Amino acid sequence: MKYCINIIAVIFLLNAGLVNAQKKAIKKGNKEIEGYSYIDAQEQYLKLADEGFKSEDLFKGLGDSYYFTADYINASKWYGELYQFMELNDTPDYLYRYAQSLKSAEQYKLSNKIMIEYRSAAGIPDPKENNEEKMKEIVYNSGRYEIRPVSFNSSLSDFAPAFNGNKLTFASNRIVGSKPDKIHNWNEQPFLDLYSVIMEGAYSGTVPEKIDDKLNTQYHESTAVYTKDLNTIYFTRNNYTKGDYKSDNSGTNRLKLYRGIKNEKEKWDIIELPFNSNEYSVAHPALSVDEKTLYFASDMPGGFGLSDLYKVDITNDGFGTPINLGDNFNTEQRDTFPFISSDNMLYYASEGLTGLGGLDIFVADLNQNTAFDGIVNVGKPINSPKDDFGFIIHGISRKGFFSSNRDGGKGFDDIYGLTELKQLQRICTQSVIGIIRDKNTNQIISGAKVILLSDANEVLAEDISDDNGAFKLGEIDCERTYTARATKNGYSIAEKIFTSTAELALELDLTLNMSPIITGPSVAIGTDLTTLLNLENINFDYDKSFIRPDAAAILQRVVNYMNEYPTVKIDVRSHTDSRGRDSYNQKLSQRRNKATREWLINKGGISSTRLSGQGYGESRLVNECSNGVPCGDEKHERNRRSEFIVVSK
Template identity: 55%
Template sequence: MKYILHLITAACFLIAMPSSFAQGKKLEKANNNFDNYAFIDARKAYLEVAEDGFLSEELLMRLGDSYYFTADYVNAAKWYGSLYDFTDQPKPEYLFRYAQALKSSGQYKASDKIMEKFNTLSNVDKRASLFVNERNYLKEIEAQSGRFKLLPVTFNSKLSDFAPAFYAGSLVFASNRLEGRNTPNRIHEWNNQPFLDIYQLPLDNSEDKDVKKLNSKVNTKYHESTAVFTRNGQTMYFTRNNFTNKKYKEDTDGTNRLKMYKGVINEDGEWKITEIPFNSDEYSVAHPALSKDEKTLYFASDMPGGKGMSDLYKVSIEGDGFGTPVSLGDKINTEFRETFPFVSQDNKLYFASDGHPGLGGLDVFVTELNEEGTGEVFNIGRPVNSLKDDFTFIVNDASGIGYFASNRDGGMGDDDIYSFEKVEDVISACTQTVSGVVVDKNTREPIPNAKVVLMDPANQIIDQLIAGKDGSFTFPLDCNKAYCVRGSKLNYGFDEECFTSTAELELELNLSLELESLNAPKIGDDLNFLLDLLPIYFDLDKDFIRADAQLELQKVISFMKMYPKVKIDVRSHTDSRAPDVYNMDLSSRRNFNTIEYIVTRGGIDRSRLTGRGYGETRLTNHCSNGVQCDEGLHQLNRRSEFIIVE
């Protein structure tokens, strides 16, 4: 991409170069071209000097930059590689550009290696951590890919076409094409091509001959691009060089910045153009996008206080005025370039960035807009994204048809517009699923219509369902969160599995719940055997419910909820140690606390529970008064029974 992409940041890349080379005059002219962003002319001279063997760190930096700033990442990687070999301590910024150029050439492992080197040299720069410590972004991109089908278009030119926008049944876009120009072409020195204008093309049965310029109130002799329109077509916002009322202005360093303009159409179809009030001669404000309710304007800028080379901002539209611009924050903005925002009707923010992990150059990313601002950022994958620059993405959610621009190989011009059809919704939030099957523990056959409950670690129910005829179940999950899944069914026991979801996109966790078949409960059955309860023990001479006993009582509670008509008689026993009267009192207290736990913690109606303490009157073994027994035998007598009585 040759134009608006780089104009925001061009002033950041001026580097002084010694003039003591033997070919000083040639280099002086090349440096002058470079400093005026005439990279192609500068490149020719740099290459001649390099081929003559006059290499230096400064020459290699500028030669790499002359390709990098014109999006030729293959050659940029070549010359940044020469720079990397030439000096033992390359500047961190050039390590970052080298890594970006390698990534744009598909050399991901080499790119990560250089990023690690960059990370060690640049403690204050967060860019490397986005690539080195980030989620498995290549796996995420793979999961996201294939959600769009590319469609052919016929209206691209041999030069640059990008920034599509929907407007009144037509497509508006920026182009520096030679066709349709009524005035002599003015050449921009950046790449020796004409300046950009805004064009319009009817979408129904249109051909390239139907492409027309917007009127002269919008298009001037300098750059215009990236337009967005209100739904009623009466108002537009667009980007232009700092050229207002036929006055061309520069910043204090002599750079002509970008500004946003507002156009309102009158009854005669003429646009009245005014400048947005928060523009500046000292920094760029560009690439507008409108929120779904058209009350917020999103844009890109390199204004002071930003995080990177260009950041995304939003500002409220207040009648004919505007509020104060607000950064979209660290989830969106990085130390590099975030630009070209677009807000879809389903309230997703799409934008281009080379600061978030991607396939190469600029990639298109998406995030959810919400009350808190924005969610996590996700690369939308191939085929929209490629090894080159991919940007200015728009989509009609109703039809699924959209457009974007790219300078990928195989196009007609420098930048081309591509159309697509949405095949599947993009991932704009991290979600996972847990799926499984409920089976019989003994036969391994699926158990149909079992109840399955999704809970948090505190046993709070999040969701519940009835498993299918094949025993299957599925729950959606949030990422990086702990869960438990519990299965149950009439005439079966219970099974529970606990786990923690990860950060991997659309991961499906699989598990099975194994329920053991029970005979239909009948009067006289002890739940200790039906539910395979672990013994509910009490500490010696204590009556409180231990933590291990609470887990077993939860199973009793679940059983009583499954069989709402069952009534239980709770019988508490002690061993023979201590006086008989004391043991009777101790077992009564244990019995009371057991029943109280089931009622208060389990929500079971008290009328369904009876019970008493039996002290040492019903020992299970020979360990009566005066008989010498080890602790294990005495422990067997300190027990609770849960007998079905109705």
């Protein structure tokens, strides 16, 4: 017994030691995460995961270590483990990161599900944009660019291209010569510097050169923009001014914007911009077309998301006060890397708008004072399931560059050249709303079923009119023909055939007037349903007898009436005007009559025993427009008619 007790004690001590070791490893990994040493943290966590250890901190740490180094495939794996391990309503940021990572893994349906959970947990209202419609727009605008990697990409990171006369300036942490003195803890790679390369040699193996040492320091420099005369540069650098490396209250070194102006000796005089801060980052500069406004990204207090787009006036005395571009452009996530082309289009990267995964590139027309609906995803192949950012383009040549960490590249981030093959287009849509009224009294009618039909008679949408008689039928394509049809017991069918225009985002407001229906028992033999149901004339193409979509919509109302009163029988009578030979008109009306009855039987499901009919040609004119009598088109049209005469009830 004493032996067994000793064995149990040893096992207990071993287990306790293992648990303590695991706790120490988690604590160490968490500390690495807090210090942004993601690769070191990863190593700690993976050892525990390989041992079968599971915990909230482990899965969060592993997910974060991959997410913040842009390895979204592995991030989705570990966030997925976290999602299965525990409820995340109290930590909604992890739901967001999981949803974003899933997009990069092209699991869009699951990503959308998790994103809905995130918004619910975070108390964020539904997005301004319809995800399904925006995905259609991405498909619609894909294929507009031809891309290819530049030849100077390295095995590390090359990104944030900027036009510099006939050169291209970009950020890189490539290793040139001996091993670098400093390594960044975040990804255990060298710090970034600015390089330049002749654009003509971008695809032919030209070797880039590190730019002026006064611009580059031992820490990060990236994302530059030059004035047109090339005498001024704005660029991003770590909070490192005059040899002084500063951190915020949590020990994090932030990013700042700097301006360099060439002096008489063609050397750069560099100053820090006045709206920088030790407590938040200001980065990624862009210039307006007139070079009087500087755009940038920042996580300064008062923004909408993790980083927002801002603008600030450049004055003779310095700079104005930064202005947030507002929630038309900014989301609750990262909005960053702005660029303004010479035709005044704002390109930027966002992970808060509907995209393909990670950061996607979007464009807005600043000439139009663009609101949210004017911001468009540029589509594939520019955007991918990974991070795509740093887009620049010449307004005239439509050639440019962008950066991406997509699969198939040479390094962690790579630069790609681009040529725009065709201009961006918005999917033109309009929305349909309306109201139902009594035709006789103008009173509103609630509870009416309203359907929207395509020109092929397909049901596209439906709604029930509310207490105010109002209905909504959603979005329709521009420059197409539709039918809105309302039905309700006790009323005749009301419908309106309309054609949408080419005006983007127009709201079409329809009024459908319904008449109280005359019930079957009170209908006299000889009643014409054309008059009873207020039917429009059934039109045929010239010299044709097939049933057109607009005619089918009218015949459907006859079917509805006959279904409501199943004992009613009708005689279909088809007439022509007097123009043309009498014998020809007789045959034409007979063909049209046959086509009408066949549609009622085959499409409408009406028994043939309830239908009779024939064509009368021009033998039963309703006015004086007989052969040889001069009449206008309007008078002739009265004779081209179809009648649906009740012969039994």
